Amino acid sequence: MSTTLRINGKPHQVDLPDDVPLLWVLRDEVGLTGTKFGCGVAACGACTVHIDGEAVRSCQVALSDVWGEVTTVEGLGTPDAMAAIQQAWVEHQVAQCGYCQSGQIMQAASLLAENPAPSDAEINEAMQGNLCRCGTYPRIRAAIHAAAQKMQEA
Numbered sequence: 001m002s003t004t005l006r007i008n009g010k011p012h013q014v015d016l017p018d019d020v021p022l023l024w025v026l027r028d029e030v031g032l033t034g035t036k037f038g039c040g041v042a043a044c045g046a047c048t049v050h051i052d053g054e055a056v057r058s059c060q061v062a063l064s065d066v067w068g069e070v071t072t073v074e075g076l077g078t079p080d081a082m083a084a085i086q087q088a089w090v091e092h093q094v095a096q097c098g099y100c101q102s103g104q105i106m107q108a109a110s111l112l113a114e115n116p117a118p119s120d121a122e123i124n125e126a127m128q129g130n131l132c133r134c135g136t137y138p139r140i141r142a143a144i145h146a147a148a149q150k151m152q153e154a
């Protein structure tokens with residue numbers, strides 16, 4: 001079935017079965033490969049994107065269930081105009097292998113939209129579904145605090 005999705009501010013027409021997960025629409029059809037496949041069962045968070053600002057696991061959202069505007073890590077900012085959270089990620093050298101990181105950033109961005117100054121405990125709670133094999137959790141927390149501060153100063 002032909003469906004039009006708004007992704008990162010632009011319309012994309014896709015002609016795929018209703019039950020294709022949004023993750024594969026993004027990666028295979030639209031070519032936005034910043035969103036990663038990890039577990040496929042909502043257990044790792046690697047595939048996290050936003051729908052109308054809410055962090056969702058794109059491996060678990062069928063194409064026909066996409067209810068609003070999709071934002072991926074490519075739509076959060078660009079290398080020339082990074083979002084505060086992306087800038088903080090670079091400054092704190094958060095990524096190691098990098099595989100989980102776009103999902104981490106998208107989850108963190110939705111946390112900061114809801115809670116502009118989260119505590120360590122609030123960060124741990126919001127980020128608990130995003131797994132990192134490399135163990136970058138302390139740097140993730142530091143980058144989220146830094147982005148929160150920067151956003152409050154802006």
Ligand code: FES
Pocket residue numbers: 036037038039040041042043044045046047048057058059060
């Ligand atoms: S790939 Fe979607 S949560 Fe792991």
Ligand code: FES
Pocket residue numbers: 095096097098099100101131132133134135136
């Ligand atoms: S940076 Fe390697 S899995 Fe998180």
